[in-house]
Amino acid sequence: MAMINVEDQVRVHVQDLGSGPAVVFISGFGLDHQLWDRQVRVLTDAGFRTICITQRGHGHSDHPLHGYDIDRLTADVLGVLKTLGVESTAIAGHSFGGQVAFHTAALAPQLVSRLVLVGSNAVRASRSAEFPFGAPPEDTVPQMVKAEETDRIAARYRLIQDNFATEPDPRVVDWLMSTWMRMPSWSAIACYHTLLRTDLIAEIPLVRQPVLQINGTADRVHSARGSHWLQSKLSDSTIVELDCGHFPMLESPDEFDKTLAAFLTG
Numbered sequence: 001m002a003m004i005n006v007e008d009q010v011r012v013h014v015q016d017l018g019s020g021p022a023v024v025f026i027s028g029f030g031l032d033h034q035l036w037d038r039q040v041r042v043l044t045d046a047g048f049r050t051i052c053i054t055q056r057g058h059g060h061s062d063h064p065l066h067g068y069d070i071d072r073l074t075a076d077v078l079g080v081l082k083t084l085g086v087e088s089t090a091i092a093g094h095s096f097g098g099q100v101a102f103h104t105a106a107l108a109p110q111l112v113s114r115l116v117l118v119g120s121n122a123v124r125a126s127r128s129a130e131f132p133f134g135a136p137p138e139d140t141v142p143q144m145v146k147a148e149e150t151d152r153i154a155a156r157y158r159l160i161q162d163n164f165a166t167e168p169d170p171r172v173v174d175w176l177m178s179t180w181m182r183m184p185s186w187s188a189i190a191c192y193h194t195l196l197r198t199d200l201i202a203e204i205p206l207v208r209q210p211v212l213q214i215n216g217t218a219d220r221v222h223s224a225r226g227s228h229w230l231q232s233k234l235s236d237s238t239i240v241e242l243d244c245g246h247f248p249m250l251e252s253p254d255e256f257d258k259t260l261a262a263f264l265t266g
Contacts, residue, residue, distance in 0.1 A: 006076040013060040015052040018044030025052045028095030030180035032059030057187030068190035070198045074103045092116035096195045106203035115211045119246045121226040123200040133226035137196040144192045165218035165245035204233050211237040212263040216244040
C-alpha cells in the first residue's frame with residue numbers, strides 16, 4: 001500500500017501487488033481497491049502484477065475540494081503509473097472508473113495495451129443527441145445532488161441496494177457502504193457532475209486497443225444498448241453479458257474471473 005503524490009497536496013491510495021504483466025484496476029463511484037480483492041488474488045496467482053488505484057475523493061485517497069473533472073482524474077492515473085515505472089498495462093474500470101479508464105486509453109495508447117469496461121458505457125453515462133441511451137443529465141444531476149445534500153446516507157444505501165440484480169446480502173451492502181461513506185459530499189457531488197456530463201464520443205477512434213465489455217443483464221445503471229452502440233464503433237471490441245446486476249465481480253465472480261483472465265492472456 002502506498003500514497004502517491006499526483007498534484008500539490010493531493011495523494012491517491014495505490015495497492016501494488018504481484019509481478020509480471022501489469023493490470024490496473026479503477027473502481028467505480030465511491031469505491032476503492034477492496035472491490036477487486038478476489039481479482040487481485042486470482043491474477044497475482046496467475047503471474048500478473050495488479051495495481052489498484054483509488055481515485056481522489058474516494059477511500060483512503062485524499063479528498064480535495066476540487067479536481068474531479070475527467071482530465072484531472074486521468075492525469076492522476078497517468079501520474080501514478082509514471083511514478084511506478086509502468087510502461088505497458090491493461091486497464092480495467094468499473095462504472096465511473098470505466099470513463100477514466102477509457103480516457104486514459106485514448107490519451108496514452110502507447111501505455112494501455114488492453115481495456116476492460118465493467119458496467120460502463122465509458123463514453124457517456126447519460127443521454128445526448130448522439131448517444132440516445134440513459135436519462136438526460138438535466139434531469140438526473142439535480143436529483144442526485146439533491147439526494148446527496150438532503151440525506152446522503154439513505155441515498156447512498158438505496159443506490160447500492162438497487163444496483164444488485166436480486167436482494168443482496170445485507171452484510172455486502174454494509175461493507176460497500178462502509179467504503180462509500182469515506183467519500184465526502186463535496187467529492188460525491190463533483191463526481192456526479194463528471195460522471196453524468198462527460199462526453200468522450202470524439203475519442204472513440206483513438207481507442208484501437210482490444211476492448212472487453214463485461215455487463216450484467218440486470219444492470220440498472222448503465223445501458224446495454226449503449227454498450228452495443230459503443231461496440232459497433234470500436235475497432236476491436238467484445239461484449240460478455242453475465243447474469244447479474246451492476247457488480248459482476250461480486251455477483252458472478254467465477255464467470256467474471258474466467259472472462260477477465262481469458263481476455264488478459266488472449
